[in-house]
Amino acid sequence: MRSRRQEACPPAFNLLSSSVALKPPVSRVAVALGSNLGNRLKHLQKARDLLKKLAIGDSFHQAPVYQTEPVACPPGSPDFYNTVVAFDYSGSAHELLEATQAIEFRLGRVAVPERNAPRVIDVDILFFGNEQIDGEILDLPHPRLT
Template sequence: MSNRAGVALGSNLGNRLENLQHARDCLATEATISNLRAAPVYQSVPVNCPPGSPDFFNTVVDFDYDGDPASLLTLTQLIQAKLGRTASAERNAPRIIDLDILFLGDQICQTDELEIPHPRIGIRRFVLKPLADLSPDLMLPGLTLPVRLLLEQLSEEDEPLVRLYESW
């Protein structure tokens, strides 16, 4: 049985749009994934990153996933490695690609390696806006408001976004 899953994609090194496209395409070719949809791409300022970090390109994809949370985490980590992401000793250092699992159906998962829904999903405009573009009325497990209302609660001054690409 498959569940609808959401994954945030971000890149702030190299050809950022191409990095997002490669990550999306890697996900789309997986046998356990079907019906992939991609939100528009936004540019955002880095949050909690080292000084001088380049702006991010961010988006969200959602899809039907036929697997468990641990398998999805393994898949996203393999895609990051395939696209050239390397481990950095510096927290939130600039990166070629970042894939964060946002949700997996109505599942709640809390392990040392993975927390679903993503613990900061409700406070990150660069995640909520593209997610709201795809599924404004989505209710995430453990949260009391749909995505569009979580987005409306954020301060307009926080994390300004620039919509760059409607389809990519």
């Protein structure tokens, strides 16, 4: 027979059912943007604006836009406009990859079999905090960054 005192004891504290909200980890990320087709500056600005919506607070920063000659691209490829943005992000690296691919699709990038073909927009994750990933669809830090 249990005493009244034992019945009145509260159940063990359960983190999963408590009202305490666990925040996902925050990572500092850098993303490269490039465009060499159409209105290159407009494409960079649209991609930047969409990425800014993913940033936590006022953590979003952008490097100046610069023009570069295409490297390892088909002959006659137009020059690129490029920039890099950095911000704090609270999802996973693969979630950010999905978001960057969605931005490319939304802005009109189409998949072509030719490597380094001219493109409306290119959005590449350069680094994701200190994560190191060597996968089939994602390599971090970006292979050409190191």
